[in-house]
Amino acid sequence: MTGERELIEPKDFPSTFLKGDYEQVYSQMSKAFQDEVTLKQLRELGDDFNQDVISYKLQSELPYSNGVRQYAWTDDSGSKGMVAVFDEADVIQGLQIMPLTNYPETDEVYTKTVMDLPFHDTWFVLWGGTNSLVNYHYDYENQRYAYDFVIMNEHSTYDGDPELNESYYAFGKEYLAPAAGTVVKVENRVKDNKPVGKMNEKQPLGNYVILDHGNNEFSYLAHFKYESVLVKEGDQVDQGKVLGQVGNSGNSSEPHIHFHVADSPDFMKSKSINSTFDREDTWIQGDFVEK
Structure with a gap:
């Protein structure tokens, strides 16, 4: 359909999030997520979290049944982490961003x-x-x-x-x-x-x-x-x-x-x-x- 957004593939999620395309991210979120978090809140959280981040690096991929997959990324410093869960249709069922404590x-x-x-x-x-x-x-x-x-x-x-x-x-x-x-x-x-x-x-x-x-x-x-x-x-x-x-x-x-x-x-x-x-x-x- 003309004007319909292409879905973000999991491999492209961190770069899409980092460049601030929150509307694209939000449009792919499940209704349950959208009922809990507004686009404005996601934008505010994302802008704050992405400060000083150069890139996100994939840490792990966990497969679950029914085609559900969980991905985890950290920033280059290892001080910020992000987890996203995609279902079989690439709908984002969950997103968590958090500071990480390191013990070098x-x-x-x-x-x-x-x-x-x-x-x-x-x-x-x-x-x-x-x-x-x-x-x-x-x-x-x-x-x-x-x-x-x-x-x-x-x-x-x-x-x-x-x-x-x-x-x-x-x-x-x-x-x-x-x-x-x-x-x-x-x-x-x-x-x-x-x-x-x-x-x-x-x-x-x-x-x-x-x-x-x-x-x-x-x-x-x-x-x-x-x-x-x-x-x-x-x-x-x-x-x-x-x-x-x-x-x-x-x-x-x-x-x-x-x-x-x-x-x-x-x-x-x-x-x-x-x-x-x-x-x-x-x-x-x-x-x-x-x-």
């Missing part, structure tokens, strides 16, 4: 222990990276450099009833030691969350294994399946040792692997350390990682 003094400090991935085969990075757009853990000093891994197949982490743990590809998979060490803490008696989506905030790690690798470096592996942990405190384990099975215990929204390293076996008082892995590749949210 610890981002470049890595473990002396060289870690391997705590799983077999190919997994998907659900959360990981050094900003809170791609890694919600980043705002918390005790798990700032944590990773959450799931198994993704055809843009989904499950097949069947989404309320059942057994429907998730990750549930029951082998959970491996990322490096040799001594088992210093174990929990094995926390029930898996049922239905999936119900979370246990009182026991955030759920079933877990904490390994001492020396050098004040302790790896945390959390959310094991109920009564699946195969090691006990004091055990010496080699890298790649099967520790148990992946589950959905603790503060977990679905079956997945949670892994991070910290400077103490005291979860609440420790400080997270960025992990050195046995490969040159780095990855963040949205990446597939193959062992």
Whole structure:
């Protein structure tokens, strides 16, 4: 139809937003968004947010079912972040812009222990990276450099009833030691969350294994399946040792692997350390990682 605007493709969204074409952005927003935010408000927010920004860089792309995709960008300084959700028709269902806090003094400090991935085969990075757009853990000093891994197949982490743990590809998979060490803490008696989506905030790690690798470096592996942990405190384990099975215990929204390293076996008082892995590749949210 003559005069009808062309839709902004996700790859062009940040440049369109940065040059101030808010009418184009707004016209592509869902009605629900337009009911909450006026064009004038979007323009005011955008003009303020875009100040001093040279460009936005894509950080991650998350696919969801039904063709929905989430994109995250940061500015060149890493101090501003933007997330947009597009549906299968490229209607923008959500937009979030926010300042980002950075911790460069610890981002470049890595473990002396060289870690391997705590799983077999190919997994998907659900959360990981050094900003809170791609890694919600980043705002918390005790798990700032944590990773959450799931198994993704055809843009989904499950097949069947989404309320059942057994429907998730990750549930029951082998959970491996990322490096040799001594088992210093174990929990094995926390029930898996049922239905999936119900979370246990009182026991955030759920079933877990904490390994001492020396050098004040302790790896945390959390959310094991109920009564699946195969090691006990004091055990010496080699890298790649099967520790148990992946589950959905603790503060977990679905079956997945949670892994991070910290400077103490005291979860609440420790400080997270960025992990050195046995490969040159780095990855963040949205990446597939193959062992």
